[in-house]
Amino acid sequence: MIFEPVIPWGWLGVVAAACLVLFCFLLARGTRSFRPRTRMLVSAAYLSGIAGTLFLLANPGRKETLTVHSRPVWIVALDASSSMTSPMQSSGAGGSRVDAARRDLKSIAGLVPDGVDVRWVSVKDSSSILPDAGALARVEADGSSSPLSRSLAALLEDERSGGRAPSGLILLSDGRDTEPAHLGRLAREAGNLGVPVHTLCYGEKWEAPRLTLEATKTIIHSFPGNTVQASARVRNRKLGAVQTAVSLLDAGGRVLDRKVVNVADDADAVVNFTLECPPKSAHFSLKCDAVPGDESGPEGHEALFSVQAMRSRIRVFMAEGAPYWDSKFLAQFLRRQPSFDVRSIHMLTQERFYSINTGEETGAKADGESIPSSLEDFLRFDMVILGKGAERIITPARAAALHSFVRDYGGLLVFARGKSYAGRFPEMEALEPFAWKAPFPGDHQLTPSPEGVKDGLFGVVLPGTGADVWRSLPPLEDSWDVERIFPGTRVVARSPDGRIPLLAVKRVGMGAAGMINGDGLWKWDFFPEALRLGNWYEDFWGQFLPWMQTAAEFLPGYDLSLHVERTSVEPGVPVSFSMSWRGRGRPSGVSVEVADIRNPEKTIFSAAARQDASRGGLPRWNGVFTSPRPGRYILRARMAGSGASPMPDVCLDVPEPPGERDNLDADPAFLASMSELTGGRRLSREELDGTLPAMMEPPPDYTSREEAFFPLWNRWYVLLVLAVLPALYWWVRRRNGLL
Template identity: 25%
Template sequence: MTRMENVTQWNLIFTGLEGFGLRAMVFIIAIAILFFSWSSIKNIRPVSRRILLFSLRLAGTLLIVLLLFQPHLEQKEVLKLKNKVVCLLDASKSMSLKCGDIAVTRAQLLDNFFTENDAFFKELQSSFDVNFFTFSDIPTETSYKDIRTGITPDGEDTDFAQTLKYLQQRYKDDNVKAFFLFSDGKDTVERPANVNASEVIAGIAREFSSPFFTFAPAENMEARDVALSSISYNTFTFARNPWKVDATIKVMGYNNLKLPVTLKEGSDIISTKVITANEEGEYNVTLSFTPYKTGTFLYTVSIPVQPKEAITENNQVSFLVKIVRDKIRVMHVCGRPSWDERFLRQALKNDPNIDLVSFFILRTPNDISNASNDELSLIPFPVDELFTEVLNSFDLVIFQNFDYRPYDSPIYRFSYYLSNIETFVKDHGGGFLMMGGDLSFTQGGYDGTSIEEILPVYLTSGKDLTETAGLRAALTENGQRHPVTTLDINNDRNLSIWENLPELDGCNITTQPKADAVVLATYPSQGEPPLIAVRDVGEGRCMAITADSLWRWNFLSVGRGGSNRYYMKFWQNTIKWLIKDPLFNPIHITINKDTFLPQEEVQVNIKVLEKSYQPWEGVHLEIDVTNEFTGKSIFINKGITGRDGQYTFNFKYEEEGFYIIKTIAKNESGEIGQEHTVFNIMKADKEFKDTSIERELLMKLAEVSGGKYFNLPQKDIRGKISIENPPITKLVGKKQISLWDKGYVFVIIISIVSFDWWIRKRSGLS
């Protein structure tokens, strides 16, 4: 409260003989005493003496009555106070938007209002105690002088409910007679779809006893803007499955627009649609594509900036999506039934994480039939559909003892489909496995084809070379540590397992492994031909298993009283490696989370594994953190992996955006590999998602509180607002002065009694 003046008030109070009945009895007794006193002296002469005696007795009786009533004089110190008025000004970022085509922002519109109504506010401050606040989420007290110099709209969030609750608590014991609220009404609190912000805020406003006078820019002051007001998408999806993002575009201040809406992965455009916006309003669009890689990727939905747009920050939205595998889709093509085919297909079918599509080639286009296809139980191999239309929906393709040449006619052109498989591996990150047999490798005619281009081994030219001796597989030095051939985490036990696996029945002979291939096991015969070899090819991976009798690791192991777990473990490892399961990546970058606040610490760990997948000590790392869109480097670092193959570092950065951590691993022989990951630095800024003015909220607030809504600009507000201003006072101190227990009172009473006695004696009365 603010003081107006200090006033002293005096009051006479009685503290004795409490209760009306007792006081009435005293008055009756006093009257009776005076009556009998008058009766006893009514015959005294002269009359003047009689009147003097009665007057003395009347005075004495009154003094005694007053003495019984115990009179006090009460002094009060009272303050006369001013009623309060509260003014709130929206200082959120949305107030920085321009009003239509004019070069005036919403905040400047408020400045103009206070300039044009300065006299009104000076009068208001002379009659009321006026408090001024700026607010975004929580109000901050300011002064009229600061408001007149201009407010800075920089609030990150607008929360009307929180602001009103703050005012309730702040002024619960004060006489606030009016609230002035200046805003664009944009409340950025996220609420459930079935909850209306206006109703929530109106419910709080009903609890106030004072009216709200609300002010917002008029209809012709809407910002010109084309905004991605909302997007909806799954934060994770499955590789090789369609994924979509639904976007809502809000158009204000424009007509007859052709808006291309673009979806990008990083800087690559992956989907585009054009919408026609004939008038202001909201438009919905769905963009979709099919991802092939697993990991976390940055996607951006954007629309072009239009002439005279008030803000461009809401023309694009970026977000991270984690792509994982649902089920591993495997295409298994086999030339003829065999024990090896049977055991492999059973292993794949029994794995709940694998979706298997398997084909036996029991009928070729060259087979002569006198019946139609509809009457035959053996359907032709659907070559075109598999290797053109749906190939990229698979994670892994297995050719097991399959000869493609019967399909390489001028009609079927299977050699063309072999090039599709090469593209599937190199460009789409697919996996390819060729297994041995008399219809595989050179015997299947794959020498000189696109398949040989991706295989980890060179094929002989047209020669049917096989080894038929029964021998056990022999692990190479690389094979002793590679995840494909790791059947036990203990190296000694793993070697023992491989040494005790049943013998195989021979293998296909290839010439030699390619320079970038890794041989994991050989067939210990003359020349030690590769038995299991692997290779990274472009974005994908390939493997060659030159034997067709791995089934013996299952059947014979069980027959000896053992189990088939090593056979199953081998195939689990093989499939995970071929589809690039993240656990098998040789370079790992991990960060403590995906999204950070400005200046929050980003913790990065880089782990490097050898080809044998053991920790690689002493690897030199070149690390560069760059902005995804501008390419600007914000952090450069170098490090060396320790004994555990790991290097850890931390850093902070202020600017918002999406950033890529890239690392290049090198040793004395050259580059080992590269890896990257994406993270985001951002504030929870919702002010520019929707630039419209929410007058409905401000109108509702004024209505339920008994106030009034006004459009800005308003040049003369004086006669349009009436505020009650009843007088109020506050007691700041009081004291009582006793009038009955003073000595002079008793002296007066004794003096009256003595004078009465003296007169009666002089008159000869008893």
């Protein structure tokens, strides 16, 4: 006999002792009027019943090992999510995935060997057990999600809690799992039970017909009163040639502009809007009209962006030792821009300089001492532009200070006319994107490269690859062939044959250096045939210089930088951010405020930043916060005692978790991982007849040995005796006229 007490032994002893003391006391009082012999017999019967009851609390019984003859059980699960209604083939032929799976269900039902039980399960938003294959085949594929791993793991957990272990599981699915993080949980449950998961995949790549809209830039920095360009990309997938209208709306929902755009089938179209930068930062939205057959939801037809009004002007120092039309036209263009504060020095002879600055109509005499000669001098500017003849005005000491300005303090450097010096200049070479080889004869049309389109300079704010305007504008002259392109360089435009890099940006430490490899851009603003195409000179410089800022740590005019590790994250994940300071003093109280872009004045929460090791001698802070619920947010840098210093901000996109219809591509790789992790196989539809019967065939003697416990308390005669003994006490009391 063994015992499996219902309560711990220690507590059982306490309960037994307390009960014996209590019942002995009650028994002594209740039998005082009995004759001694009657009192002794009644007490013995009563206490025997109490002792027997306490004995049963210890749950006595016996264990036996039994041989159980059982039938093996298999689980056949059908993915009934709405993605299964997609076509089997990328061409749209072959019927739907769920129809093919239903045909295979019928085949599987006919291949199940005798002596094998099958549990038929549908999986969509949750799993459901059906009575037979026919009922499973009639299930509609309308699930709004397909949590395959989670549902199957829960199903196996139920089997384990019920003491059952299926022989195997067959899943018919396209592999779309809206909660793939649960795959590890499924692998653990299947491993605990020894259940292999065999998978049968349906479908190929497939994109539903949809029209979607996205803003090419979610945050635009400009100066109040300046004209800015907001661009939207309209994507048309499988709808045929369509026409839609895109509207530009302010934060209050008022339509500011509306444009009709034609989009070819399986193509993109870019629509541009111009608006004036408001006095204060503001937020806007772009919306496109739906078209017949479009399966994307309303969220796919709207894009948000913000225009951040910059207060401090971009301080530019421009210098050239061999003036030419290019530098003259560029200086004039920049001086006309209200957002630039330009100081330019041009060397005419070894002893003769002249300077012309923003707000001045004519130049004035200057001397070489006016050229910045130390790091402190360069730090009075945000951007340095060099033309030709740099060796005549930039000494090695000045070059070292310029290098530190760019590398350590996030300055911007532009080589506006290609190789800026004659011969060798080692101190300047470290700042350049290329290692020079030799002058390359001939003229070269500036042609956008795929990298320039990918980085957003061309194809959005400027025409992309293949646009006629690039073949029509005057070519560049005096370009150089390059020996190699240095790491960290993005070549955004080349010669038509792709050999000569003509426009590039290189990240240098915390700053960036841009290079125009050639002369002749001034012709875009002068020659009549170029002007007939539009003012591409102003458009080019007006877009290239702001775009170049994105390669540096700091925005021009800002002493504090803010960068996030990723600008698009899932809800509830850590978001890391970093900040640097290049201004005066050592600030404290650095943090980031997070606000909804639709209500930017209301801060949702703040995240403090922790000071880290200096980078390039500059104070640096790092921080982390958990991304909020889905939405579009703006992150604003904050610093105690910042005064009038402008504070940067960035946008953070927290998209909704991918829905069932967001991606309709079949995912055979996911199903292969599921089978591999659980010891199963990837099945093909062609091998079902030959593989399935042998796989499901039970062993000749499908038995198992189980240990069973037989308790004593559930025997009727035991309970009868325990009931009769105390009843005898009460019967005697009644016979003696007692209650």
